[in-house]
Amino acid sequence: MTLTVRSAASGDQPALRELFLRSRRDTFAWQPADSFQLADFDAQTQGERLWVAQDGALTAGFISLWEPENFIHHMYVDRRWHRRGIGRALLAALPGWPHTRFTLKCLRRNEAALAFYGACGFAEVGAGTSQGGAYLLMASGRESGDQDNSTPRA
Numbered sequence: 001m002t003l004t005v006r007s008a009a010s011g012d013q014p015a016l017r018e019l020f021l022r023s024r025r026d027t028f029a030w031q032p033a034d035s036f037q038l039a040d041f042d043a044q045t046q047g048e049r050l051w052v053a054q055d056g057a058l059t060a061g062f063i064s065l066w067e068p069e070n071f072i073h074h075m076y077v078d079r080r081w082h083r084r085g086i087g088r089a090l091l092a093a094l095p096g097w098p099h100t101r102f103t104l105k106c107l108r109r110n111e112a113a114l115a116f117y118g119a120c121g122f123a124e125v126g127a128g129t130s131q132g133g134a135y136l137l138m139a140s141g142r143e144s145g146d147q148d149n150s151t152p153r154a
Contacts (some may be wrong), residue, residue: 001084003060005052005053012052012059028109051063061087065094073089097141102141104138107138109134124139
């Protein structure tokens with residue numbers, strides 16, 4: 001595997017649309033498949049900054065960030081690349097990772113994603129309900145100004 005993570009370009013849009021549609025239909029199997037459309041990608045990532053992970057010429061995953069709030073809106077990895085470090089590589093591409101505080105929402109029913117985010121240092125900071133169901137609001141890193149209560153290294 002030759003992994004590259006880079007800023008998304010307009011030429012990536014067709015592959016990202018397909019990945020977004022396929023991943024949501026696979027991941028959110030409890031929702032009707034026809035509730036997800038190819039055009040959803042453009043609407044749901046408008047104004048966001050995107051990074052794409054590629055294995056050679058193949059799109060392995062992507063992450064989208066709403067920069068004004070450091071909110072990770074979407075992260076999807078193609079099933080063929082699960083458990084191969086793609087998700088962690090996408091998080092590492094975020095500006096200031098891991099020291100900057102990023103937030104995200106993750107549906108409670110998406111247990112695999114909750115476990116992944118927990119393993120990456122995200123912690124629950126809230127909860128709510130959306131059209132997709134109950135979710136956890138999770139945060140990682142520290143906001144500037146947060147107190148560092150850790151024990152200093154000797």
